[in-house]
Amino acid sequence: MAEQTRGYVPTYPTITAPTGLWRWVATVDHKDIGVLYIVTTLVFFLIGGLEAMFIRLQLIAPNAKVLDPETYDEFFTMHGTTMVFLTVMPLLIGFANYLVPLMIGARDMAFPRLNAMSYWLLLFGGLLLYFSFLAGQAPNGMWFMYVPQTLPPYTTGPGPNYWAAGLLVTSVGTIAASINLTVTILLLRAPGMAITRLPLFVWTVLVNSFLILWALPPLAAAMVMMLLDRLVGTHFFDVSAGGNVLLYEHLFWFLGHPEVYILILPVFGMVSETIPVFARKPIFGYTFIAASTVAIAFLAMSVWAHHMFTSGMGLTEDTFFSAASMLIAIPTGVKVFNWVATMWRGAIRWTSSMLFSIGFIGEFIIGGLTGPMLATVPVDWQVHDSYFIVAHLHYVFFGGSVMGIFAAAYYWYPKITGRLMSENLGKWHFWLTIVGLNLTFFPMHLNGLLGMPRHVYTYPNLPGLAELNFWETIGAFILATAVVVFVWNVVASVRFGRIAGNDPWDAWTLEWATASPPPPYNFASIPPVRSRRPLWDLKHPENPDPR
Amino acid sequence: MTEQPTSGVVNHGGSDQLGREAIRQINPNVLGIIIFISSEAIFFLSLIVTYVVYRGASTSGPGAHVLNVPVTAVFTLFLWSSSLTMARVTAHLGRNDVAGVRRWLLITILLGAIFLVGQGYEYYHLYADNVTISRNLWASTFFTVTGFHGLHVLVGLISMSIMAGVISPGENHPWGATGVEAVSLYWHFVDAVWVVIFPVVYLWTLIS
Numbered sequence: 165m166a167e168q169t170r171g172y173v174p175t176y177p178t179i180t181a182p183t184g185l186w187r188w189v190a191t192v193d194h195k196d197i198g199v200l201y202i203v204t205t206l207v208f209f210l211i212g213g214l215e216a217m218f219i220r221l222q223l224i225a226p227n228a229k230v231l232d233p234e235t236y237d238e239f240f241t242m243h244g245t246t247m248v249f250l251t252v253m254p255l256l257i258g259f260a261n262y263l264v265p266l267m268i269g270a271r272d273m274a275f276p277r278l279n280a281m282s283y284w285l286l287l288f289g290g291l292l293l294y295f296s297f298l299a300g301q302a303p304n305g306m307w308f309m310y311v312p313q314t315l316p317p318y319t320t321g322p323g324p325n326y327w328a329a330g331l332l333v334t335s336v337g338t339i340a341a342s343i344n345l346t347v348t349i350l351l352l353r354a355p356g357m358a359i360t361r362l363p364l365f366v367w368t369v370l371v372n373s374f375l376i377l378w379a380l381p382p383l384a385a386a387m388v389m390m391l392l393d394r395l396v397g398t399h400f401f402d403v404s405a406g407g408n409v410l411l412y413e414h415l416f417w418f419l420g421h422p423e424v425y426i427l428i429l430p431v432f433g434m435v436s437e438t439i440p441v442f443a444r445k446p447i448f449g450y451t452f453i454a455a456s457t458v459a460i461a462f463l464a465m466s467v468w469a470h471h472m473f474t475s476g477m478g479l480t481e482d483t484f485f486s487a488a489s490m491l492i493a494i495p496t497g498v499k500v501f502n503w504v505a506t507m508w509r510g511a512i513r514w515t516s517s518m519l520f521s522i523g524f525i526g527e528f529i530i531g532g533l534t535g536p537m538l539a540t541v542p543v544d545w546q547v548h549d550s551y552f553i554v555a556h557l558h559y560v561f562f563g564g565s566v567m568g569i570f571a572a573a574y575y576w577y578p579k580i581t582g583r584l585m586s587e588n589l590g591k592w593h594f595w596l597t598i599v600g601l602n603l604t605f606f607p608m609h610l611n612g613l614l615g616m617p618r619h620v621y622t623y624p625n626l627p628g629l630a631e632l633n634f635w636e637t638i639g640a641f642i643l644a645t646a647v648v649v650f651v652w653n654v655v656a657s658v659r660f661g662r663i664a665g666n667d668p669w670d671a672w673t674l675e676w677a678t679a680s681p682p683p684p685y686n687f688a689s690i691p692p693v694r695s696r697r698p699l700w701d702l703k704h705p706e707n708p709d710p711r
Numbered sequence: 712m713t714e715q716p717t718s719g720v721v722n723h724g725g726s727d728q729l730g731r732e733a734i735r736q737i738n739p740n741v742l743g744i745i746i747f748i749s750s751e752a753i754f755f756l757s758l759i760v761t762y763v764v765y766r767g768a769s770t771s772g773p774g775a776h777v778l779n780v781p782v783t784a785v786f787t788l789f790l791w792s793s794s795l796t797m798a799r800v801t802a803h804l805g806r807n808d809v810a811g812v813r814r815w816l817l818i819t820i821l822l823g824a825i826f827l828v829g830q831g832y833e834y835y836h837l838y839a840d841n842v843t844i845s846r847n848l849w850a851s852t853f854f855t856v857t858g859f860h861g862l863h864v865l866v867g868l869i870s871m872s873i874m875a876g877v878i879s880p881g882e883n884h885p886w887g888a889t890g891v892e893a894v895s896l897y898w899h900f901v902d903a904v905w906v907v908i909f910p911v912v913y914l915w916t917l918i919s
Binding site: 339344347350351352377378381384386389396397398400402404406407411415452 | 734
């Protein structure tokens, strides 16, 4: 306006939004970047899943010869690394990217270009990691890549270099994304959206971002030292020069344990959004869920060495880390009670999203119960590095994180694409998952108790092992079928799904107050926020939530 | 101050709660760099802890006694004094004095560069004495800790050069003021890391 009064005619450039492929390359919109994250991690999920199928095929019978031992090592290492660093962690960042600005009533993230950079670092870091297959050797030392076995002369190929370099690249992107999310949540909230009114998903993303920021650097340091040892001949983990391999284990697990909470905390937030909406009741104990998230994050930083009970640390350390690990069961249990209490006497709608949310609670509890067992030092000495551990971690990763992410996918898909996913296929997906998941992973507890070590490419024909492994492989194929159904549902519903409208679930948080998919500016006008459920207040002016 | 996104609704309700949130007064650039620094601090902590844990563990010489403490102490003074000149930079930001900001930025860059030259001089002499990063365990930790710090100094010099180039006059503050503020916080952090490294790596040799 000021220009016109001075007789100046503004000649703004006409900005045309790029289309096609270039749109996705050039985008700095948090929703586009969120979609890029989600699609990329879905592809990595399928690759990691394929590796798992080969692992299970190799283990279908004793002394099978599907994969040779070297390839088997590469496949399970890449499976673990892919699922942790290229799938679940960035997938949760992708969801956060898409949803956080919408949920807090912001136009975009605080640093849109940094946001784009985070994504491209993830993609290129992942490609660098996978380039190792072409370079002659993929990483093959388990997802934690312990030294000295990943150093010469034990590993002379380039695999560990690609592992460390690829993950360093993605780590920079992850840290940048966490800074971005933290600043966005703290500073860009809509008027009225006080910290105490944040949707619980946003709460968990906030806590999670701090966990990433403070747990990833020690891993980066460990990877740098390993890389220097391999490339320029330093002696960090060279025992003959005075180095100590336990240092690597400490640095790795200082990330490694918080990492498992990094993979689950935002999922806690996701089901804390879906369960109230589908139970038609506000969340029970909002404050307790938020506070227990902080408590878990705090405890998560002080339990890392429970992965090292067999490394010989001494009684004091064992006792401390055992007790600290068991404490985590308390804030986690608080959450489970909150979700169950939210459903209690609710008018539950049995959507696919709700089925997965409830399935998440059940399966996660199984993984949760073996947690305190493993935190008991003598038990851990017995089952360490056996299939019992594989069972435990897959119940929390797949039964927990992935089930919760499926719940989130059915819930937010209509917001992202404008169309609903097929509920029919969703139910097929759910029941196949439940059957496949438990058939694959429950018998692994028994494998472990029978003494079958993990990370070994085959096993002798001892009583019980052949039968258990056979059924586990059958379960894995059922699980793979479930994933195929899901992927088909995701792809087909973009075209054939029912039109969703702005608010298909009659939900209460701000992302449902705008169109599906939302316009680039998110909100034409930001609705007033007077309580934790701003949309409830809008829909029920006669009965608003207490402030 | 950057403006928060505005909305079309006048009465928002609940703004009473927001008024009490002091954090909303912080600029995004500044808050972002503070959070970044918190993460970087843990990275350096990991490296420094490694140095301390491995101190005396090396099975072959040489050790930290080969370091020339007085020379490094002189270059350390240049680095630390650059924090004082950086304080002048932010003081001139508040006065909307672009020329002053630029002048003090250049002085800070100069002081930081002298420190880097000193580090190069130190490395050169160590290498001449065949103390290289792959010589023994102590040398590995020494070059890694001080090398990463040196890299951070270099990044600081580049960032300051960019800000000295792009800063321009604005309404109340120079354009790019929050960027300069963020860089200044980063620079103080780089100096503070040296406050830990210098005693641990250099001064410790004097009493042992």
